[in-house]
Amino acid sequence: MAGHEHVRVAVIGSGFGGLGAAVRLRRAGVTDFVVLERRDSVGGTWRDNSYPGCACDVPSHLYSFSFAPNPDWPRNFSGQEHIRAYLEKVADTFGLRPHIRFDSEVLHARWDTGALHWEIETGRGTLTADMLVSATGPLSDPKIPDVPGLDGFTGKVFHSARWDHDYDLRGKRVAVIGTGASAIQIVPSIQPLVDRLTLFQRTPPWVMPRMDREISRAERWLHAKVPPTRALRRRMLWLIRELQVGAFTKHPAQLGLVEKLARHHMTKVVKDPVLRAKLTPDYRIGCKRILLSNTYYPALVKPNVDVVASGLEEVRGNTLVAADGTEAEVDAVVFGTGFHVTDMPIAQRITGADGITLAEAWKDGMEALRGSTAAGFPNFMTVIGPNTGLGNSSMILIIEAQLNYMVDYLGQLGTLTAGSGGRAALDARPEAVRSWTDHVQRRMARTVWNTGGCDSWYLDANGRNTTVWPGTTGEFAKVTRRVDLAEYEVLRAPARAGQRKAEATR
Numbered sequence: 279m280a281g282h283e284h285v286r287v288a289v290i291g292s293g294f295g296g297l298g299a300a301v302r303l304r305r306a307g308v309t310d311f312v313v314l315e316r317r318d319s320v321g322g323t324w325r326d327n328s329y330p331g332c333a334c335d336v337p338s339h340l341y342s343f344s345f346a347p348n349p350d351w352p353r354n355f356s357g358q359e360h361i362r363a364y365l366e367k368v369a370d371t372f373g374l375r376p377h378i379r380f381d382s383e384v385l386h387a388r389w390d391t392g393a394l395h396w397e398i399e400t401g402r403g404t405l406t407a408d409m410l411v412s413a414t415g416p417l418s419d420p421k422i423p424d425v426p427g428l429d430g431f432t433g434k435v436f437h438s439a440r441w442d443h444d445y446d447l448r449g450k451r452v453a454v455i456g457t458g459a460s461a462i463q464i465v466p467s468i469q470p471l472v473d474r475l476t477l478f479q480r481t482p483p484w485v486m487p488r489m490d491r492e493i494s495r496a497e498r499w500l501h502a503k504v505p506p507t508r509a510l511r512r513r514m515l516w517l518i519r520e521l522q523v524g525a526f527t528k529h530p531a532q533l534g535l536v537e538k539l540a541r542h543h544m545t546k547v548v549k550d551p552v553l554r555a556k557l558t559p560d561y562r563i564g565c566k567r568i569l570l571s572n573t574y575y576p577a578l579v580k581p582n583v584d585v586v587a588s589g590l591e592e593v594r595g596n597t598l599v600a601a602d603g604t605e606a607e608v609d610a611v612v613f614g615t616g617f618h619v620t621d622m623p624i625a626q627r628i629t630g631a632d633g634i635t636l637a638e639a640w641k642d643g644m645e646a647l648r649g650s651t652a653a654g655f656p657n658f659m660t661v662i663g664p665n666t667g668l669g670n671s672s673m674i675l676i677i678e679a680q681l682n683y684m685v686d687y688l689g690q691l692g693t694l695t696a697g698s699g700g701r702a703a704l705d706a707r708p709e710a711v712r713s714w715t716d717h718v719q720r721r722m723a724r725t726v727w728n729t730g731g732c733d734s735w736y737l738d739a740n741g742r743n744t745t746v747w748p749g750t751t752g753e754f755a756k757v758t759r760r761v762d763l764a765e766y767e768v769l770r771a772p773a774r775a776g777q778r779k780a781e782a783t784r
């Protein structure tokens with residue numbers, strides 16, 4: 279990377295968010311940008327999660343870019359390898375490769391108030407950028423709990439998102455820690471291979487049937503030859519999910535019927551009353567992410583599987599000890615314990631106009647105007663920022679909405695710059711961020727995520743829900759369509775270089 283390279287936009291990450299940003303930038307006529315990726319290939323989530331059984335929980339025709347439809351999705355819910363291949367193809371089709379810098383982990387980025395740009399330090403050199411777009415992903419840095427004694431374990435240990443394909447699980451005694459979306463895909467995939475599988479479950483998930491099937495050749499042919507059929511399919515998938523949102527956000531009591539279906543899904547397979555009791559959640563369905571599987575319960579009733587209805591508390595030698603005292607000696611431990619979500623690691627690496635990091639600014643909880651911009655961090659936005667997550671639909675819809683916001687943001691900057699003859703930057707006004715956050719939290723109060731009686735990864739250390747969007751994706755698209763300049767302070771080139779006395783014009 280050149281020593282003093284300057285670009286108009288630097289994007290961090292090459293998952294759906296980063297690649298989508300690259301496509302939208304090119305389409306907006308911006309070619310002076312780079313995508314900085316710490317690994318050596320694109321794909322993000324779908325590159326990193328290659329565990330057995332890894333697949334999407336949202337139908338592929340909805341879990342894909344609207345501007346890059348794929349008539350060839352092989353299944354309703356595609357597997358990881360198909361989604362990864364799709365993203366590789368997006369990078370090729372849209373000519374993104376020349377912009378992508380692999381092995382370029384962003385180590386630090388600092389806003390230069392005098393120059394009105396970001397100074398970015400990567401693992402392969404430094405550069406500056408007018409605008410910094412962080413698309414590092416909400417579920418990209420694995421979290422392994424600090425379990426006493428784990429260091430002394432002499433067997434194999436890995437996280438679901440860093441699967442060790444060189445380790446042969448056949449004939450081994452394996453512990454899976456956690457019962458989230460990844461774990462319930464892993465368990466049925468490895469159960470037939472292993473000698474013994476012990477599942478450490480702190481909280482049982484609600485699991486619904488997975489309406490998966492192959493997409494027939496006839497359907498694929500039709501989608502390729504008659505594109506409106508593909509668009510209609512996407513529209514229907516989207517609409518069904520939009521209509522479900524009210525139950526999650528306003529009327530959680532309506533979810534009782536769904537609970538009945540989920541309970542039946544479990545009891546028709548699990549006949550043992552003791553195991554049934556362990557697997558029955560005591561919180562409202564939807565409070566934690568609803569999981570989809572037809573193979574999870576059938577795997578749990580197999581004779582080589584033990585369900586420990588208690589979290590992992592301690593490791594003594596090669597014996598895992600649960601909080602309820604249950605012990606299991608194992609050869610390998612697979613952590614399906616999720617990611618750093620409410621404490622996104624990139625926040626520690628971004629220093630804003632006031633010399634504090636985003637993590638410091640967010641010490642009481644993440645917040646960002648329209649899920650995107652934070653006060654004191656000019657010309658910076660987060661794709662899948664605070665309160666943009668979804669409980670029941672495709673994150674690609676949120677990403678695309680935020681990318682509209684990014685394009686409008688750049689357009690507004692262009693207009694301001696052209697009008698003044700100087701350079702401009704936009705900094706979210708603290709009162710606008712506060713009012714947005716209050717609005718979101720007010721709406722959050724009635725949602726199942728806050729009232730459903732569970733402790734989920736949607737909540738931060740203070741118990742505040744800073745991850746989920748309490749509305750429909752249509753509403754989110756509407757509130758991110760345009761940047762409202764009244765919500766921003768316009769910074770212009772300072773009178774004296776090196777000072778933060780940017781002239782506020784509004």
Ligand SMILES: Cc1cc2nc3c(=O)[nH]c(=O)nc-3n(C[C@H](O)[C@H](O)[C@H](O)COP(=O)(O)OP(=O)(O)OC[C@H]3O[C@@H](n4cnc5c(N)ncnc54)[C@H](O)[C@@H]3O)c2cc1C
Pocket residue numbers: 290291292293294295296314315316317320321322323324327332333334335336341382383384385413414415416417418459460624661662671672673674
């Ligand atoms: C197993 C799994 C299943 C999922 N299933 C679904 C689903 O069914 N439906 C759904 O809507 N969502 C699902 N998700 C959520 C999924 O993460 C999002 O849908 C989407 O893929 C996020 O894209 P992204 O580009 O924002 O982040 P990511 O795909 O995580 O990409 C982030 C990229 O940023 C890079 N990066 C991070 N930090 C740095 C740095 N400092 N410097 C440089 N590069 C960096 C990473 O290497 C990565 O390539 C799932 C997530 C997981 C983990």
